[in-house]
Amino acid sequence: MTSSERPTDSLGPVAVIMPTYNERDNLELIVTRVRTAVPEVDILIVDDNSPDGTGEIADKLGASDTRVHVMHRPGKSGLGTAYIAGFGWALDNGYNVMVEMDADGSHDPQDLPKMLTALEDADLVIGSRYVPGGTVVNWPKSREALSRGANVYVRLMLGIGVHDATGGYRAYRAQTLRGIGLAEVDSQGYCFQIDLTLRTVSNGGRVTEVPITFTERARGKSKMSRAVILEALVRVARWGVAKRLGRGRAASKAGTGQAGTGQADTGQADTDKAAK
């Protein structure tokens, strides 16, 4: 790619899918930031009938910008199903790349161009807090410890060599999503991200982690709950046991890499490192 070309020139049309539930104070700002950082991408807002009126703000943004689309669902049905509905829309409408991005401002749109560049040689790019160069801003130590611990647990249980498997800032190729059995996915929250990572790796997909700066939301309330954490713990344990019994989805054939660090590693070697 020459410096005048944008990554999206070779990748084709990109849809940024943004689920929202009660993000009234965040939505307009994040949409504007995306439109400024990467003007050539489209945005799909998937709103679950937010009681705070986020859906009406989304409609207003869509009415004044042909690149902003809105999907309304009748009620809160979880992050996972919102993404699956959004992916389905993007696949049906001819997009080649689907980006996951939170509406709360934690994911910086300025990181998106380098993620899209990395996708030219990958099937899934994860914006990663836990590779060299990645950082978390404004999280209490306890919250970061929980997230880091969850990722060590995932790597030990599943042996997939990804450092930020719970991260929700991602770019998928359309063909990656077509190949991983989206219709069978019923995980929510963090588990949804782990589930799709595992499915991609098991399918032989190349996963690249690009360092990002993740900033805690400044406005609005987190939807994370104990139930979300418990779901991830239980399911990952189940997948890990299934893998050890030879019935799991985790395959050793896929490699993962870290953009910007020049490192590439396999799942098993990485699991060994994490255990030390």
Ligand SMILES: Nc1nc2c(ncn2[C@@H]2O[C@H](COP(=O)(O)OP(=O)(O)OP(=O)(O)O)[C@@H](O)[C@H]2O)c(=O)[nH]1
């Ligand atoms: N449509 C829809 N969006 C949701 C739902 N739950 C969460 N979201 C959105 O998903 C994104 C991530 O949710 P957050 O509450 O920030 O959860 P999180 O990022 O996992 O947790 P924090 O790190 O504490 O912010 C935000 O844009 C939310 O508005 C849901 O049930 N439906």
Ligand SMILES: [Mg+2]
């Ligand atoms: Mg958040």
